[in-house]
Amino acid sequence: MTLYPVVMAGGSGTRFWPLSRVRRPKQFLPLSSGKPLLLETLGRLKGLATPSHTYVVCGPVHAALVRRMVRSLPSKNVLVEPVARNTAPAIALATWCIAARDPDAVLAVLPSDHHVADPAGFRSVLQQAVKVARSGDLVTVGITPTRPETGYGYIRLGAPLGPGAFRVQAFVEKPDALLAQEYVSSKEYLWNGGMFVFAARAMQEAFARHLPDVAKAMEALAPLVGKRGFQKALARAFPRLPSVSVDYGVMEKARNIAVVPGDFGWSDVGSFAAIPEIRPTDADGNVVVGKATLLLDSAGCVVLGEGGRTVAVLGMRDTVVVDAGDAVLVIPKERSQDVRQIVEALRQRRLVGTL
Amino acid sequence: MTLYPVVMAGGSGTRFWPLSRVRRPKQFLPLSSGKPLLLETLGRLKGLATPSHTYVVCGPVHAALVRRMVRSLPSKNVLVEPVARNTAPAIALATWCIAARDPDAVLAVLPSDHHVADPAGFRSVLQQAVKVARSGDLVTVGITPTRPETGYGYIRLGAPLGPGAFRVQAFVEKPDALLAQEYVSSKEYLWNGGMFVFAARAMQEAFARHLPDVAKAMEALAPLVGKRGFQKALARAFPRLPSVSVDYGVMEKARNIAVVPGDFGWSDVGSFAAIPEIRPTDADGNVVVGKATLLLDSAGCVVLGEGGRTVAVLGMRDTVVVDAGDAVLVIPKERSQDVRQIVEALRQRRLVGTL
Numbered sequence: 098m099t100l101y102p103v104v105m106a107g108g109s110g111t112r113f114w115p116l117s118r119v120r121r122p123k124q125f126l127p128l129s130s131g132k133p134l135l136l137e138t139l140g141r142l143k144g145l146a147t148p149s150h151t152y153v154v155c156g157p158v159h160a161a162l163v164r165r166m167v168r169s170l171p172s173k174n175v176l177v178e179p180v181a182r183n184t185a186p187a188i189a190l191a192t193w194c195i196a197a198r199d200p201d202a203v204l205a206v207l208p209s210d211h212h213v214a215d216p217a218g219f220r221s222v223l224q225q226a227v228k229v230a231r232s233g234d235l236v237t238v239g240i241t242p243t244r245p246e247t248g249y250g251y252i253r254l255g256a257p258l259g260p261g262a263f264r265v266q267a268f269v270e271k272p273d274a275l276l277a278q279e280y281v282s283s284k285e286y287l288w289n290g291g292m293f294v295f296a297a298r299a300m301q302e303a304f305a306r307h308l309p310d311v312a313k314a315m316e317a318l319a320p321l322v323g324k325r326g327f328q329k330a331l332a333r334a335f336p337r338l339p340s341v342s343v344d345y346g347v348m349e350k351a352r353n354i355a356v357v358p359g360d361f362g363w364s365d366v367g368s369f370a371a372i373p374e375i376r377p378t379d380a381d382g383n384v385v386v387g388k389a390t391l392l393l394d395s396a397g398c399v400v401l402g403e404g405g406r407t408v409a410v411l412g413m414r415d416t417v418v419v420d421a422g423d424a425v426l427v428i429p430k431e432r433s434q435d436v437r438q439i440v441e442a443l444r445q446r447r448l449v450g451t452l
Numbered sequence: 453m454t455l456y457p458v459v460m461a462g463g464s465g466t467r468f469w470p471l472s473r474v475r476r477p478k479q480f481l482p483l484s485s486g487k488p489l490l491l492e493t494l495g496r497l498k499g500l501a502t503p504s505h506t507y508v509v510c511g512p513v514h515a516a517l518v519r520r521m522v523r524s525l526p527s528k529n530v531l532v533e534p535v536a537r538n539t540a541p542a543i544a545l546a547t548w549c550i551a552a553r554d555p556d557a558v559l560a561v562l563p564s565d566h567h568v569a570d571p572a573g574f575r576s577v578l579q580q581a582v583k584v585a586r587s588g589d590l591v592t593v594g595i596t597p598t599r600p601e602t603g604y605g606y607i608r609l610g611a612p613l614g615p616g617a618f619r620v621q622a623f624v625e626k627p628d629a630l631l632a633q634e635y636v637s638s639k640e641y642l643w644n645g646g647m648f649v650f651a652a653r654a655m656q657e658a659f660a661r662h663l664p665d666v667a668k669a670m671e672a673l674a675p676l677v678g679k680r681g682f683q684k685a686l687a688r689a690f691p692r693l694p695s696v697s698v699d700y701g702v703m704e705k706a707r708n709i710a711v712v713p714g715d716f717g718w719s720d721v722g723s724f725a726a727i728p729e730i731r732p733t734d735a736d737g738n739v740v741v742g743k744a745t746l747l748l749d750s751a752g753c754v755v756l757g758e759g760g761r762t763v764a765v766l767g768m769r770d771t772v773v774v775d776a777g778d779a780v781l782v783i784p785k786e787r788s789q790d791v792r793q794i795v796e797a798l799r800q801r802r803l804v805g806t807l
Contacts, residue, residue, distance in 0.1 A: 115762070389803050393793060407470070407779035407806045409794045412787040413771075420780050424762035425773070427782055432767040438748060439764045448744050451762045 098296065100227055101202050102146050103191040104138055106155040106163060106209040107178055111440040112368045112433070115424035115451055116403060120158060124210035125166065128366055129375040135209045139167060141216035145205075145223060152176055152195065153209070154187050173323065179332040185346040186311055186338040188293070189304055190331070193315040196297035197322035203230050204300070206293040206343075212375040214362025222261075222359035226294035229262045234355040235303060235348060236294040237265065239287025241360040245277035248367060250289040250344070252356050265354040268344060287358055290365070293343065299353070307350045311338055368433035369417040372399045387420070399430060424451040453651065455582055456557045457501050458546040459493055461510040461518060461564035462533055466795040467723045467788070470779035470806055471758060475513060479565035480521065483721055484730040490564045494522060496571035500560075500578060507531055507550065508564070509542050528678070534687040540701040541666055541693040543648070544659055545686070548670040551652035552677035558585050559655065561648040561698075567730040569717025577616075577714035581649035584617045589710040590658060591649040592620065592703060594642025596715040600632035603722060605644040605699070607711050620709040623699060642713055645720070648698065654708070662705045666693050723788035724772040727754045742775070754785060779806040 106124045113123050124135045132140070135153070142151060148169040154176045155163050163175050176194060178187055188206055195202045205223055213219045226236045239252045250271055255264030268289060272280060280286035295303075304312040314334045321327040339346070348354055364374045376384045385392050387402020390410075397415040402408040404422025417433055419426040428436065443452060461479045468478045479490045487495070490508070497506060503524040509531045510518050518530050531549055533542050543561055550557045560578055568574045581591045594607045605626055610619030623644060627635060635641035650658075659667040669689045676682040694701070703709055719729045731739045740747050742757020745765075752770040757763040759777025772788055774781040783791065798807060 115764070389805075391794060391797055391801065391803065393797060402780075407798070407803055408782075409470070409779065409798065410782045411790055411794055412784045413782060416768075416771075416782070418780070418782050424764065425757075425775050425780055427763075427765045427768060427771070427773050429767045435766055439746060439766055442746055442748060443762070443764065446746070448746065448762055450744075 098201050098203050098227075098231055099150060099199060100146050100205060101150050101152060101195045101199070101297075102142050102205045102207060103152045103154060103188070103195070104135065104207050104209045105184065105187060106135055106153050106159065107181055107187055108208075108210055109156070109181065111452075112436050114436050114440050115419060115421035115426050116401065119452055121162070122159075122210075123366070125159070125162060128372065129212045133166065134212070134366065135163070135166065137212070138207060138209050139170075141213055141219055145220055149174070152191055154178060154191055156181055177328065179328075179335045181340075182335060182338050183340045184291075184343040185304075185308055185341045186335065188300070188343050189308070189311045189315050189338075190335075192297050192300045192304070193319050194322050196301060197319050200298065202297040203227055204293075204295055204297055206295075208291050208365070210366060211290070212362075212364040212366050214364075214375070216361070218361035219359065219363075222357055222361060223292075223294065225261045226292075226357040229258065229355050229357060230294045230296055230299070233296060233299045234258075234353045235299060235351055236262070236355045236357055237348060238290055238292040238294070238359050239356040240290045240363045241358055242281045242286065242288050245274060245281045246288065247271055247274055247277050249365070251277075251280050251286040252289050254285050254287065254356065254358075258355055262355050262357050265348075265356050268349050287356060288363075289344070290359075290363055291344075293348070294357075300347075303347050303351045303353075308339070308341070308346045311346075314338060368436065369399050369401075369419065369428070370430045370433040372401075373397075397430060421451070453556050453558050453582075453586055454505060454554060455501050455560060456505050456507060456550045456554070456652075457497050457560045457562060458507045458509060458543070458550070459490065459562050459564045460539065460542060461490055461508050461514065462536055462542055463563075463565055464511065464536065466807075467791050469791050469795050470774060470776035470781050471756070474807055476517070477514075477565075478721070480514070480517060483727065484567045488521065489567070489721065490518070491521065492567070493562060493564050494524075496568055496574055500575055504529070507546055509533060509546055511536055532683065534683075534690045536695075537690060537693050538695045539646075539698040540659075540663055540696045541690065543655070543698050544663070544666045544670050544693075545690075547652050547655045547659070548674050549677050551656060552674050555653065557652040558582055559648075559650055559652055561650075563646050563720070565721060566645070567717075567719040567721050567726075569719075569730070571716070573716035574714065574718075577712055577716060578647075578649065580616045581647075581712040584613065584710050584712060585649045585651055585654070588651060588654045589613075589708045590654055590703060590706055591617070591710045591712055593645055593647040593649070593714050594711040595645045595718045596713055597636045597641065597643050600629060600636045601643065602626055602629055602632050604720070606632075606635050606641040607644050609640050609642065609711065609713075613710055617710050617712050620703075620711050623704045642711060643718075644699070645714075645718055646699075648703070649712075655702075658702050658706045658708075663694070663696070663701050666701075669693060723791065724754050724756075724774065724783070725785045725788040727756075728752075752785060776806070 253266040255266035381396040389407040390402035393411040415430040608621040610621035736751040744762040745757035748766040770785040
């Protein structure tokens with residue numbers, strides 16, 4: 098049962114504007130180091146799987162960029178969703194494509210745009226998850242919470258399934274602050290980090306039961322996998338699939354769901370406010386990037402001078418300042434999520450040159 | 453007794469970085485409208501004096517820029533200080549040069565980089581000051597205070613000298629907040645706006661008495677005024693003069709000092725914090741400049757997008773954001789004075805490309 102990592106690079110978020118653009122969303126940005134998050138993600142798979150067994154799923158706008166960026170992967174391992182249909186159809190696409198090649202495959206579906214501080218810890222958790230998945234369970238990796246975060250979904254632990262694995266009692270929605278505090282104190286809840294490990298066969302069965310339209314469409318496409326005409330047939334079938342997440346469409350409905358807890362310095366890098374979690378800070382908690390960036394008498398700031406120009410910040414607290422070369426952003430750190438509002442406003446005012 | 457306005461354009465401040473540069477300080481920036489402050493200043497002299505009677509004093513670095521910018525002035529009316537020696541030597545230079553042309557001249561020495569909201573009011577105050585100056589007094593224009601400002605020097609009113617003019621009882625230093633409040637409440641104090649009106653002859657006498665070295669140097673140069681060799685002789689003599697302000701060196705020592713109160717929407721445009729005084733604000737007290745500047749959910753901000761690039765600000769309060777095209781500044785409005793610290797730090801780190 099060979100492991101096939103599937104890195105999901107179909108995201109098109111706008112929370113990192115002006116660094117992220119329609120043609121270069123978050124997973125292609127070097128937010129945590131000098132390397133794009135996608136390459137960080139692929140890099141931490143070393144020792145778990147070879148490039149020939151590693152897949153990336155992305156949209157058509159980014160396929161060329163992915164192939165250029167990830168020259169080590171065979172071109173056929175870049176799976177292109179004709180349109181965005183959320184995670185369930187994307188995972189089905191990967192599952193059927195890989196099953197056509199290896200019916201005994203075990204897949205590890207991984208977001209392309211998260212950060213992991215401890216890659217060795219990550220690999221060992223993933224290996225544990227692979228073991229559990231061999232029994233036919235759909236395994237999710239649950240992150241041990243480090244704070245009462247209200248921005249994530251949580252996984253409630255059920256009965257133990259042997260060492261380092263549990264049944265999932267429930268997937269629960271993003272809580273309010275009080276509830277989040279209870280979840281963390283109880284030690285019965287983990288963060289849902291969007292990482293899934295499963296045998297291809299088990300996931301095909303789960304789709305057949307819970308999203309039968311998706312399963313049928315994929316079954317019809319299966320004979321074409323690796324052949325001329327596949328992408329064209331996919332382009333016809335895919336847009337008709339329901340846009341649904343694998344959490345909602347499969348995981349929350351299936352019975353054979355397990356969770357393997359992990360604690361490897363994970364961050365979903367959800368907004369500029371997460372940058373101090375994943376990059377070195379100075380004594381005042383500032384992150385300062387850029388060779389002509391000057392920060393004086395400031396604390397808790399994120400100042401990213403990516404355009405090479407002089408960026409001078411004095412006397413600010415908990416503020417995000419980003420210079421992307423052709424656009425500048427200034428926003429309180431606690432409102433980083435609202436970068437989306439800026440992108441929306443720029444669209445409305447037809448100031449689309451930097452989107 | 454003809455009026456000769458003398459516009460002092462020798463300033464080299466750094467408080468408007470990154471808009472101001474060593475080669476283009478504040479007086480050359482269009483801070484209050486589409487026109488540089490220097491041109492605004494010259495523009496409001498219309499009706500008071502003709503260009504042939506109007507002078508500009510500046511440093512050698514800016515002489516070419518002034519001549520290019522102010523084509524209406526005769527080139528000889530641009531007086532070039534070989535080195536900066538504060539206001540007393542600069543005013544002496546203008547006084548002796550103009551006296552050589554017209555011994556009965558009355559001079560109005562005016563800063564080049566202030567703002568006046570009511571130019572007609574300004575002109576009428578200046579005409580009043582000219583009347584008083586004809587009697588031989590050195591006249592300063594005192595601004596009626598509109599708030600307990602701690603950033604200005606004050607002038608204490610003495611005995612009335614007829615309509616709209618008073619003796620000066622004292623020039624007083626920048627007060628603390630409590631004292632400033634007392635000054636304003638008492639109605640006995642005016643702001644020192646740095647505008648002086650005097651007969652050339654009276655100022656020559658005052659220099660002879662209070663700064664005799666300056667007077668002697670100028671007397672020695674007087675026969676060369678308008679002749680070949682003047683600038684060379686000036687370049688030898690000027691650096692030896694003491695660097696002293698006309699306030700300290702002459703006005704505070706002379707007896708024949710009068711003040712004419714004025715109330716014409718004056719601002720010294722001392723820093724970015726003054727921009728909302730001199731430019732239109734939106735309903736939330738923001739000043740927003742730039743065709744690709746986007747300000748959302750913010751109040752009391754000054755956002756100047758002078759580089760034409762996209763500048764997006766969301767959720768900020770009382771913050772200055774300036775994009776000059778090759779440099780970006782972010783600073784709390786109340787710390788606008790500290791832009792000087794930034795310029796100093798950029799120098800120290802040899803990031804001098806934008807100075």
